[in-house]
Amino acid sequence: MPAVVMLGHNHTYPVCDVLRLFFGPMLQSTEDKLIAGDEHPRIFSILEPGTDGDVRVTTKWNDGEQSFLASRDVPVQAEKKELKRQLYQSLAALTGHQFPWGSLTGIRPTQVAAESLRATGSQAGARQDLISTWFVSPEKADLAVETALAEERVLTGAPPGAAMVYLGVPFCPSRCAYCSFIAQDAMRQPDRLAPYVDAVLHETDLLFAKLKNALPISAVYVGGGTPTSLPPDLLERLLQGVLTNLPLLPGAELTIEAGRPDTITAEKLTIIRAAGAGRLCINPQTFHDRTLERIGRQHNSAQTREACYLAREMGFPSLNMDLIAGLSGETPEDFLQSLQETLDLGPDSITLHSLAMKRSSRLDQASRERGEHPGLPNPAFEEGLAAARKRLDQAGFKPYYLYRQKDVVGGLENTGYARPGHESIYNVGMMSDRRSIIGLGSGAMSKLVSGSRVERVPNLKDIAEYIRRSSEMAMRKINLFIG
Structure with missing residues (x-):
């Protein structure tokens, strides 16, 4: 595996991004060199003066049998982009790997697609720009352009001067094998639940005593964790206490993430419906019971079906369900079978996630011990997601938001699909960084969006510290939003 020697620049971050794409986590770095293995070959990434005020970007290597050379003059503001493009080309030539998203390593491909739409003035032009400039596959270029257009339409339902609220409930019945979130086992730590709810209500009271007349709210998302892991009385107190302040x-x-089907009861759904929630998320992840057991989910597929039937009986107008592609032991065919089971239940939106090997999760630790790099291209799962998109399109679902994560199986993506009129405004506003977010609860992130500038302020992740310092969390946001 190679080392990248940087001459004339120290753009470590973009170089690391591309190396990580091909080789996983970096093993070693020096002041001017990033090493992914045995330093063979040495790849030279060079930045030097070009002509007419431009800079010349050159990438080259020669291992004695093969060689690579790319050199191009670009404006100074495009030098990082060109460094990434050339390094991606050189590593693709060295390894033979071509990633579905090409040299795009950020979490928001639709942002790049939107820029291409503005620059070229057409869908065909944007598609070609993604393919030729960023080496994105034709199928992913189509997905990015279609989703970017949908995001623009959805955002018209969220006034730019309004904010959105995220309320985090960091408790779950158990921890999934793929999860690295700071979530506590609600069943084993019931003594933390009431103090946590008290702290969130205190934070909300202090914050909106100052913000109530300054910032209207267009969407609320109650996530986690699993909010429905709270007992009914605390769930009702939390929802009523927060929502009456907004x-x-x-x-x-108003979206409530019920998540785990084993936490859903008629009593809790009655509370959620009375709070005004119109959008409910039930997340089976898979309909294969052996997989559910293997990944640490404490429910089965029958409970998922029962929860969906109950939600419909209780009149929820919009039901979302999540699935994960690439779960341990599953094939693309298994994933497509779960998708069909999901479609048979008649949800209004479906989010397809690609498995992310999140650091400190059990799956990630096991993968590292085996020396695996699951992020390498996986044609079988690419074809599986393409087949899923086709099936969803035939069922009337269109992509409306999309994002990527690091260390994802096959270098793939997460995409939200919905029937017309059932897109989540919150999902688009949050993932696009085009609407301000007020985060409540442990680990919640707040962000103030002003044009292209985004300023972020986090809440403490440690639950005990958050409970103790909830007043401080409110003050952080007061300072962020009104100074």
């Missing part, structure tokens, strides 16, 4: 716009979107 200056909600008429028709504001």
Whole structure:
């Protein structure tokens, strides 16, 4: 595996991004060199003066049998982009790997697609730009352009001057093998639940005493964790206490992530419906019971079906379900079977996740011990996701938001699909970084969006510290939003 020697620049971050794509986590770095293995070959990434005020970007290597050379003059503001493009080309030539998203390593491909749409003035032009400039596959270029257009339409339902609220409930019935979130086992630590709810209500009271007349709210998302792991009385107290404080716009979107089917009861759904929630998320992840047991989920597929039937009986107008492609032991055919089971239940939106090997998760630790790099291209799962998209399109679902994560199986993506009118405004506003977010609860991130500038302020992740310092968390956001 190679080393990249940087001459004339120290753009470590973009170089690391591309190396990580091909070789996984970096093993070693020096002041001017990033090493992914035995330093063979040495790849030279060079930045030097070009002509007419431009800079010349050159990437080259020669291992005695093969060689690579790319050199191009670009404007100074494009030098990092060109460094990544050339390094991606050189590593693709060295390894033979071509990634579905090409040299795009960021979490928001639709942002790049939107820029291409503006620059070229057409869908065909944007598609070709993604393919030729970034080496994105034709199928992913189509997906990015279609989703970027949908995001723009959805955002018209969220006034730019309004904010959105994320309320985090970091408790789950158990920890999934793929999860690295700071979530506590609600069943084993019931003594933390009431103090946590008290702390969130205190944070909300302090914060919106200052913000209530300054920032209207267009959407609220209650996530986690698993909010429905709270007992009914605490769930009701939390929802009522927070929502009555918020200056909600008429028709504001309210989503509750019920998540685990084994936490869903008629009593809890009655509380959620009474709070005004119109969008409910039930997340089976898979309909294969052996997989559910293997990844640490404490429910089965029958419970998922029962929870969906119950939600429909209770009148929830919009039901979302999540699935994960690439779960341990599953094939693309298994994933497509789960998708069909999901479609048979008649949800209004479906989010397809590609398995992310999140650091400190059990799956990631096991993968590292085996010396695996699951992020390498995986044609079988690429074809599986392409088949899933086709099946969803035939069922009337269109992509409306999309994002990527690091260390994802096959270098793939997460995509939200919905029937027309059932897109989540919150999902688009949050993932696009085009609407301000007020985060409540442990680990919640707040962000103030002003044009292209985004300023972030986090809440403490440690639950005990958050409970102790909830007043401080409110003050952080007061300082962020009104100074």
